Amino acid sequence: MSSMDFNIGIEDVGVAVLQELWNRVALQTVDLVSETRDAVLGKNSFQEFSRSINDLHTLLQALDVQKIGAAKGSEFTKARLEALDGQLRKAREIIKDYKSGSRLRLLLHSNSMHSQMQDLAREIATTISSFQLVNLDMALNLKTMTNQIVNSLESMEFQSAAATETIASEIENSISQNSRNREHSLNLLEKIAEALGASSEATLVQNELALLKKEKEEMEAAKKQAEALQLSQLIQLLYSTEIVTRPQNEETATYYPQYPIEALICPLCNELLTDPVAISCGHSFERKAILEHFEGGEKNCPTCGEELSSLDLTPNISLRSSIQEWKQRDMESTFQAAILEINSRDHSRQNRALEHLQNLIHIPKYAEKAAEEGLIPKLVEFLKDKRLNIKATLKCLYCLAEYSDDYKDAISEAGAVRQVVKQIYKGETESDAIAVLLELSKIETIGEKIGKTKDCIPVLVSLLRNENPNVSQKAHNVLQNLSLNTHFAVKMAEAGYFPPFIACFNQGVQETRALMAAAFTNMELRESSIKDLKDRQFIHNMIQMLSSNNQACKSTCLKCIKKLIAYPKMVKRLLSDPVSIPNLLGLISLIKSESHFKQEAAEVLALMVEACQYPQFLLYQGLQELQSEHSISLFLQLVASSEPQIKIQFLHLLVELSYKCEKARNLIQSNNEAVTHLFSYLESDKQAVRRWAMKLIHSISEGYPDGVPLPPSPGKEAAVNTLATILTSSLDTEERSIAAAIISQLPKEDNVVDEVLRKSETLKAIHEVICCTDGEFLGMRTPASQSNSLLENALAALLRFTEPTKPELQRQVGKFELYPSLIRVLSTGSSTAKQRTAIALAQLSQSTSISVSNATTVSKQTNSMPMLQIMKLLPNMSWCCSASPENLFCSVHGSACSPRETFCLVKADAVKPLVQTLSNNESGVAEAALMALETLLMDHNTLSHAIAVIVDSQGVIAILQVLEKGSLSAKTKALDLLQKILNHTQISDLLSPRSETILIQLLDEDALRKKVALVLGQMGVFPEQSSYF
Secondary structure, three states, X not given: OOHHHHHHHHHHHHHHHHHHHHHHHHHHHHHHHHHHOOOOOOHHHHHHHHHHHHHXXXXXXXXXXXXXXXXHOHHHHHHHHHHHHHHHHHHHHHHHHHHHOOHHHHHHOHHHHHHHHHHHHHHHHHHHHHOOHHHOOOOHHHHHHHHHHHHXXXXXXXXXXXXXXXXXXXXXXXXHOOOOOHHHHHHHHHHHHHHHOOOOOHHHHHHHHHHHHHHXXXXXXXXXXXXXXXXXXXXXXXXXXXXXXXXXXXOOOOOOOOOOOHHHEOOOOOOEOOOEEEOOOOOEEEHHHHXXXXXXXXXXXXXXXXEOOOOOOEEOHHHHHHHHHHHHHHHHHHHHHHHHHHOOOOHHHHHHHHHHHOOOOOOHHHHHHHHHOOHHHHHXXXXXXXXXXXXXXXXXXXXXXHHOHHHHHHHHHOOHHHHHHHHHHHOOOHHHHHHHHHHXXXXXXXXXXXXXXXXXXXXHHHHOOOOOHHHHHHHHHHHHHHOOOHHHHHHHHHOOOOHHHHHHHHHOOHHHHHHHHHHHOOOOOOHHHHHHHOOHHHHHHHHHHHHOOOXXXXXXXXXXXXXXXOOHHXXXXXXXXXXXXXXXXXXXXXXXXXXXXXXXXXXXXXHHHHHOOHHHHHOOHHHHHHOOHHHHHHHHHHHHHOOHHHHHHHHHHHHHHHHHOHHXXXXXXXXXXXXXXXXXHHHOOOHXXXXXXXXXXXXXXXXXXXXXXXXXXXXXXXXXXXXXHHHHHOOOHHHHHHHHHHHHOOOOOOHHHHHHHHHOOHXXXXXXXXXXXXXXXXXXXXXXXXXXXXXXXXXXXXXXXXXOOOHHHHHHHHHOOOHHHHHHHHHHOOHHHHHHHHHHHHHHXXXXXXXXXXXXXXXXXXXXXXXXXXXXXXXXXXXXXXXOHXXXXXXXXXXXXXXXXXXXXXXXXXXXXXXXXXXXXXXXXXXXXXXXXXXXXXXXXXXXXXHHHHHHOOHHHHHHHHHHHOOHHHHHHHHHHHHXXXXXXXXXXXXXXXXXXXXXXXXXXOOOHHHHHHHHHHOOOOOOOOOOO
16 A cells, blocks of 8 residues: 555545534534423523534534544544533433432432533633634535524533522422421421422322432432431431331431420420439429429429429439430531532532531540531632631631641642731621631741731731731730841831830841841831830841941931931830930041041931920030030031031031020120131021031020121121121022021121111111011012911011110111001911011100100190181192191100101001000010000100000000919019009099909019009098008
């Protein structure tokens, strides 16, 4: 035979094999259609399935397997046909098996059978689709038929009628409750017969019993105890109808779940006996129940009524043994039934099995049996299905994990860790889920899996705050089991739980601490974390890292300390460690120390001092070292010799020290060279250097009797000019504010300073700031806090120009239209701004009072009337820009205060705003306003008119408010002012009885008693001979 002939032979064999398979599949479709024809349950579903399989048979008859093999390949076609043949055979066997067996069992398992058939229908559809017949060259009607078959099988749903499902449910309930009620059983049998299309006669019962017994024997032979138990229960159900009689030699089966026979139930309490005792007539009862019976005065047997000769109780050992034996049998049958149902595909049955299993699996032998039955992976898989009882599933897994380390490993290998964490995350079964996790975490290798599971540690940390103490404690225990792993301890700290992190840090070697400290720098801290971080050993070990030879270790440590000192409690703990400040100073003073370490150490020290309250300077030795002459000198040297970034940090440190410590201020003030350097930094091109230098100059000047320590001339003039330039020209609000504050503290009695300020544009800048009370200046919007600070400091600087002893500067003030803006500040400014404004107005008013004291005060009405009449006759004539004739003359000073450069409280309409300011209880505000009002009363020639203005502006009422609520110094000034008013005016109508009450209450204050008595005497409340005088 030639090679070509040989190839043709092989090809023929392949075609023959395919044809044989094709024919076999076609025959399978015929047999399957025949098998499904007389299906009883789910008849409609099976008829639809039968039609689809019949259509498949027609399609197979119409197609040519050779063409399909040529198009798809012989091997592929052969494999697909074999799969299709197996699927059709399996479907036929399922139907045949249920049809040949008990119809009662078929009814009970109809859902399971339908589910299997539905899965097979989809598998058959998938196999047919894999041939891709619609892509072959064949008739359109065959392509349409193929699509119809595939779509029908894919969408097919096998389900029993609702009535059938109800009957199946009733059968399950009946056998589970071991019901022996004949009437109920007969009623159920009628429903079963109707569903099966039969009659409920003895023949049906006998046939079903024969089939059930046969199947039970087969199950027992195959050692399928759970299946055999269920069949026994069905047999018992049929016997309970009493249509047929149970043979005497047939053993009574046990059923799931077993309910006790009447002999094991106490007749008195109707509960299962636990401590059975017998009485003299022989009947047995629960001990507690019969004792209560006797205590009620009864002496007869509750069962037979016999009068008892003795009330003695005898333990019924035999009955107790029977009860224990019954319980064992009941548990065994319950367990076997649970195994059967847990392996079913019916969720309701699986849930019922879980309910029973959770009550048994804590017993060692059932835990072992459950593991032997392969339940562990099944239970883990159940955690994914929300239709199942997750709580019961977790309890079962917990019992298995608790029983054996091997079972813990098996649970872990089945993928339980991730699923349990998901359950905890959902929060529905967290108590049971965390219990499982706790057991698993006792094995170190499983603990590694738990710690590495995504979101597990953060979820566990969140549970520490759970309202359920059981949950929070278990979460704590799991974290403790994981905490030996440093990486996990870091993750716990990142989630906000620090104790394990601190323990690992304290126990770790230097390399471990360095890594943990690096992680710590990126952690988010909360107030709740600070309690744990205050651990003294942790703080000490952290600070000791500064003395390490490892540069990265030092840098990380500095970052950690910066993070910690953001919290005041941590500042105290850091300061209380004796090596904190010495180690930081060591980094600064060490010549070999790198510059960035000096910079970072200075920053840390500055932040520590900034966060420290003044009294703490007296408590901690480290802070005493900081303010020593050696340390201050070292810091000043580093400021002078370092690059800008380091200079900034040391300036910051000196600023904080000088704010908190008088000793540091004095040391800096007394260092002339350092002061000269500080003023030279004001011309630096680095804004931060300028700003910190200004802050330091301001801090060492504040409260200093001689004012700002200036360098000697000509450096003095240059320094003042530089400050003036910053105030007038800087675009930075904070810089301008500090410059204004320093100008306000320049030496008071220094003519050189006054002359420089007079020639500069300082006053113009102050004027612009005061006029811009809404936060805008030169078109630039500034934060409210900075704007307030600038205004307050500008007003402080203004006080130098309003000093009565400096007429040249005061004349400059008169040239600017400052007064209306100042009056507005009394209404809109901060308390500090109001206080400084009132002082400025007082100083200006004081100068006016002195200058006009010898001038004519008020023109008489007869002299003023002609002017009024002239203005009425010539209304269109301009009168010195006055809006009304009343403004031509001051009601207090007359025309004496009319010059533009002369300031008058009355002319400026400042009296009412000052009176209103008296209601401000902030320290110093009311005193300043009272001082301003009192300047009106300096000139005796104008006293009565000035008092009238104050009274008309509700001044008396405001003064009484100060006497009621003000500070001691404000009350003192208010009493002085009230006394002057009462000396020259009758205002009894304005003084209510309440005013007397206020004044009388002030008699209790020693410092005010005499002044109050004088005022009360003026009011006529006290006689002149009063003992208060």
